[in-house]
Amino acid sequence: MAPVDRRMALAREWDDLVARVRGLDGFRDFLRPPPVADLPSPASPDAAVVVNVGRFRCDALLVRDGAVRSVPLPALTAADVADRTARYLRAVGADDGTRDGQDVRDGRDGRDVLAGTLAWLWEAVAEPVLDALGITGPSAAPPRVWWCPTGLLTLLPLHAAGVHDRPGRSVIDRAVSSYTPTLRALGAARAPRTLAPARMLVVAMPRTAGQADLPGAARERALVGEFFPGAHTPLEGPAATRAAVAGALAGHRWAHFCTHGEQNLDRPAEGGLLLADGALTVADIAASTHGGEFAFLSACKTATGGVSLPDEAVTLAAALQYTGYRHVVATLWSVPDAAALWIVDTVYDVLTEGGTFAPDGAAAALHAAARELRAASAPDLSGWVPFAHFGP
Template structure:
């Protein structure tokens, strides 16, 4: 044996000493308030409060079986999903990604807004519609019925639900599942949907935020009407005018060559609210490289995750800002999730490229509902987005590419 018996004995003693030191350090950390569960699976009782605003549905995907874990404030319900199989999910997700890619290629060619012609071909829309119907049949209807959200909701008192998908399902627009030409047979007709990367993330977002610095209740607008290698976004100016009108002097604008990576990262520290009107890109193989295209390059998920903010609301009126990775879908590494994790409690984002007119329309509707007297009420964002998307859906039920992409993450 190299080193002999004496060296071996020394190595064993050293390892045992390090193990004891490790155990002592872990105990010290667990003695700190808030770290009692350090390096331990969280206790169920500590996670249940995440569902105090409504049920959280964790969709578990496995090659053995798939289930929905419905986390309520006082209990967890298990709903078997016999129609949901991992191999079928993988095939559906691949087809969905192919369809989305086709849509984005068409949109980025700068084809006109004619939704019944080249941009939104019947084949693309039919494939998206088929995916939405499959999700309804495979799991969404069964879950909503279990929760007794069985009828079409009306009025102002809509129930809330949080989706926490796992595996390949993280890539799909679960909030839009359904048969949209049959009233009441769609998630949009029964509940207001939000997403959360994890139960713990939602629990943290529900905590009372620390006091924000004086003067930080301001809007940061980041706009790129023209980006090299990308189609122009003429409605950036419309969104900027909208926010200028609503916030006045409390809106800081970084537009064009003023929207640099450093300027944006600096501005995020001093503003509780942020709005990005620019192109986004997603790298499904390496989602941490995805981000927003600003004047001097890409503002990536990694860039945004490098510091903590005390933000209340972020609106990502860009492309592909809520899509995770295809190889590691459970990581849920998206620009929306990155902003959420780093301190922005509410994030509105898009799953894929959106038409400029629809992006501006949804933004106008959302801000019209959540801004009162120059003050943004972030807690109303999910409901506002829900109604804005329903309005688009009701006008264009046969073109899901127009209204499906918009998502809300947060409490």
């Protein structure tokens, strides 16, 4: 068969297969762009923002009040994104499998790269988007913005974009940020579901074979337990095996992990949480469904995806969302113990201040905690920037 004939035959076979899939219940719109009316559309002043990175142009699609508006981003290019992402990943120690983040915390070059990346994200993406949305300054009740980046931009901290030595010129000064891997995922996260029992699973690994000790893990486990007296299950050290943790997730509505995390930028599904007998991987978590409502991943790189297929959103945070957890707090790189304890303490304090745990306030609680830590640790950015919220 001539090459052109083979291509035509394969194209017909593809069309036939897609038609067969669309004939199945629930797959009518398979591989079709969703109608605007079917997209989750926040009401003003909130908005969802899809940032498209293309070879020829870049735009932001603003989704609000049942409509979609395109905003050109002339200062953003695919080449700049690739270059900035490579330098950022080196600075935070995410490009070579290290987990210490020492470049950012202890190296001036790393800190300069991080600050420069956040300033560039502000000027090229965040500021024009927020200005187009009318979010032009701080407010007592900041609006919500759900970021849905594409391409290599998925690896960068849009929620922390800003010139942080100039008040009001940052995302965190103007809006409460969350991420969603797709707009459909945002809608699915809001859908009703059957929930597991109202208990908190706390997994802590102060020592892990082949890894540096985490002296703050035991303190963090105890701290989280104090917020859930009589309603939490600790799994620590040798007890925190892959089977024990996977089995316990099914019986707990909430989960908190203070462990080492591992990420493979080329094979992100192999990344995971390092437990007593190995890694509980993205693939492991994605293989099950959970009646979860909230997960806090106080482990490094739990919100970092891959470089080969960045649009696939293959992260621990995304895996937990897709398998049933409505709200996920995760990190982009290793976090110092003191910063992690600050964020954890503040988030749970806010979410339990009414006497019961209220995870629907997770985004606002993380926002408040990050602002407090930014003010207390300025000009250091490494403590609060890694934390990100995923969900509605």
